Amino acid sequence: MPEASNIQGGRRGITAAAVPALVERAREGDPRSVGRLVSLVEDESALLPELMRALAPYAGHAHVIGLTGSPGVGKSTSTNALIGELRRRGRRVAVLAVDPSSPFSGGALLGDRIRMGDHVLDPGVFIRSMAARGHLGGLAWTTPQALRVLDGAGFDVVLVETVGVGQSEVEVAGQADTTIVLLAPGMGDGIQAAKAGILEIGDLYVVNKSDRDGADKVRRDLRSMLGLAERREGAWSPPVLKTTASTGDGVADVVDAxxxxxxxxxxxxxxxxxxxxxxxxxxxTLALTALRKRWGSVGSGDRLDELAAAVVAGEVDPHTAAAELTVS
Amino acid sequence: MPEASNIQGGRRGITAAAVPALVERAREGDPRSVGRLVSLVEDESALLPELMRALAPYAGHAHVIGLTGSPGVGKSTSTNALIGELRRRGRRVAVLAVDPSSPFSGGALLGDRIRMGDHVLDPGVFIRSMAARGHLGGLAWTTPQALRVLDGAGFDVVLVETVGVGQSEVEVAGQADTTIVLLAPGMGDGIQAAKAGILEIGDLYVVNKSDRDGADKVRRDLRSMLGLAERREGAWSPPVLKTTASTGDGVADVVDAxxxxxxxxxxxxxxxxxxxxxxxxxxxTLALTALRKRWGSVGSGDRLDELAAAVVAGEVDPHTAAAELTVS
Known part of the structure; x- marks a missing residue:
């Protein structure tokens, strides 16, 4: 296997007939094939229906972990440490770093190479940054399908890390089986957490940089805030753990959790x-996207434009026009 | 006519059969009827299709003016001054104040009474605040239909004023025939304008509080920024006007523009x-909302839930499931 072969971003032409074979190679552990499949999602390829059909039988194997937190809490270091611990336990790991603010993904490769850290030569690890502002609706559209690719490729764990804050974090949390909220002392995180609605999205809370002053206070504050939330009988009670990701301290506890x-x-x-x-x-999301395309496309005689002109002329009302659209 | 009868928020029960008569009374100038029709929109009433059908023949009479600007530039004072000038020219005026941040509209009445200013007893003026965070999708869903009501009720001018900043301003601008961007000196508005993308949405720019220091600089800066934009042959070149809305200075020029x-x-x-x-x-928007309701409703046997379960089980892929949804 060539050096660093588990990083790639190539987008050579792929035909529909080649998709099932590419899926098989991805499942056999070929990182280039995995990368090409993720690129199909990122490029909003016309082959996506073909690809999703080929992946369907393999759905549901991976445990999807969402990792979120404000800039500066140590997300990349924590990801690197988590990969290490998961690999020690023999699991194949894929990382999807979603950058909702960037329309570009070209710059991701160098970043990936750095982020890979100790795992650049490990064929059991696949890391990919993905821009998420395509034409069809961004994060909500691309992330689930990229996760299907990594799940179908046979990874045991898929880590989704979001670069960014606010709504995009909540969106990414919505895609995960287990959401980890990362905090650090000295960042006013208690208030940040409450403001961002982060208290509602975490399944696990991890206070990183726990060798620093104030780490215990962050944990105490967080525990008391979480303790105020009402939980149903039998509900999961999110633990608050501590790590020093740079040394690896506490990381095994996080994987246990x-x-x-x-x-x-x-x-x-x-x-x-x-x-x-x-x-x-x-x-x-897929259905609505397809419908919007169909309604607005030239091939359909642009039914929507005709209806809009009729509404402007007062010949029909918008509700009747909408009803016509949804039955045609 | 009773005092302040053009302010109301009552929501007594209305039947489908009563809608056309209510529309007729609104067109005859009865402000209570107008208010009740706007409430139907705000409440996302089941009578909306009926209402929109009754309004359709009267569509397209009103000139819709969007008024936007940062807090503190004098939007309410300017609205009040514009109403005065438009009334002097004999036009019936409706004002729709959209608050995208508020899920409530109950508090709007007192605010409206204050905002009415000189026009509280004028039957040619209708003012209404509207909350825009309903179940069906907020601003984008409710504003166009409220505008249809005010247009259909025979107002010559409908002023849409947005309380709020950023995306909501752009959304409201998208609903107007003429968008006025209001600025004031001493607020770093040049930079604000550029950041908010406001340079692209204005048909008219008005520097209010022009009796204050720095007003001329704001106008100059704005003109040079607007001058940098490329415009097609025959395109509208947005003028930059100045007003002191509190005294009425310059307001007639704005109405001329x-x-x-x-x-x-x-x-x-x-x-x-x-x-x-x-x-x-x-x-x-109406069609997509109707479809989402249909797909997710219990009455349809919740087809979407069945398909989702099949996707999770690996029996079908999400693209095929989406295609099934859009043909059924």
């Missing part, structure tokens, strides 16, 4: 519920 | 283009 959460998800039926909800959102 | 812009819109074909584009968006 992830595994505990995964076991709870399966036993409680919540895993199935979360995945059905996600599939619902995904299908709906 | 609105009328010039209205004449240009009609002569150039841009009015038709803007209205068709808006009707397109409106129909599409």
């Amino acid at each position: 992830i595994d505990e959460h995964a076991a709870w998800l399966a036993a409680s039926g919540e895993l199935e519920r979360r995945r059905v909800r996600r599939a619902r959102d995904e299908i709906e | 609105i009328d010039e812009h209205a004449a240009w819109l009609a002569a150039s074909g841009e009015l038709e283009r803007r209205r068709v584009r808006r009707a397109r968006d409106e129909i599409e």
Whole structure:
């Protein structure tokens, strides 16, 4: 295997007939094939229906972990440390770093190479940055399908890390089985957490840089805030852990907690519920995108433009026009 | 006519059969009827299709003016001054104040009474605040339909004023025939304007509080920034005017400029283009909302849930599921 072969971004032409073979090679562990499949998603390729059909039988193997937190809490270092611990336990790991603010992905490769850290030569690790502002609706559209690729490629764990704040974090959390919220002392994180609604999205809270002053206070504050939330009988109670990702301290505890959460998800039926909800959102987004294209396309005689002109002329009202559109 | 009868927020029960009569009374100038029709929109009433059908023949009479600007530039004072000038010219005026940040509209009445200023007893003026965060998608869903009500009720001018900043301003501008961007000296407005993308949305720029230091500089800066934009042959070149809304200085010039812009819109074909584009968006939003409801409703056996479960089980891929949804 050539050096650093698990990093790539090539987008050579692929035909529909080649898709199933590419999926098979990805499942056999060929990182170039995985990368080419992710590129199809990122490029909003016309082959996506073909690709998704080929992946469908392999759905649901990977445990998807969302990692979120404000800039400066140590997300990249934590990701690197988590990869190391997961690899020690023999699991194949894919990392998807989503940058919702960037329309470009070209600059991602160098960043990936740096982020890979110790894992640049490990064929059991695949890392990919993905821009998420395509034509068809961004994050909500591309992320679920990229996760399908990595899941279908047979990775045991997929880590989704979001670069960015606010709404995009909540969106990424919505795609994960287990969401880890990362904090650090000295950043006013208690207030940040409350403001960003982060108290509602975490399954695990990790205070990183725990060798620094104030780490214990952040944990205490967080625990008391989390303690105020009402939880149903049998609900998951999010633990608050501490790490020093740069030395690896506490990282094994985080992976233990992830595994505990995964076991709870399966036993409680919540895993199935979360995945059905996600599939619902995904299908709906794909359907609405397809409909908007169909309504607005020249090939259809642009029915929407005709209806709009009729509404402007007062010949029809917008509700009747909308009803016509949805039955045609 | 009772005092302040053109302010109301009552939501007594209305039947489908009563809608056409209510529309007729609104067209005869009864402000209570207008208010009740706007409430139907705000409440996302099941009677909206009925209402929109009754309004359709009267569409397209009103000139819709969007008024936008940062907090503190004097939007309410300017609205009040514009109403005065428009009334002097004999026009019926409706004002729709959209607050995209508020899920409530209950507090709007007192505010309206204050905002009415000189016009509280004038039956030719209708003012209404509207919350825009309903269940069905907020601003984009409710504003166009509220504008249809005010247009259909026979007002000559509808002023849409947005309380709020950023995206919501751009959304409101998208609903107007003529968008006025209001600025004031001493607020770093040049930079604000550039950041908010406001340079692209204005048909008219008005520097208010022009009796203050720095007003001329704001106008100069704005003119040079606007001068940098490339415009097609025959395109509208947005004027930069100055007012002191509190004294009324310059307000007549603004109304003259609105009328010039209205004449240009009609002569150039841009009015038709803007209205068709808006009707397109409106129909599409209504259609997508109806489809989402249909897909997710219990009455349909919740087809979307069934498909989502099949996707999670690996029996079908999300693209195929989406395609099934859009043909059924």
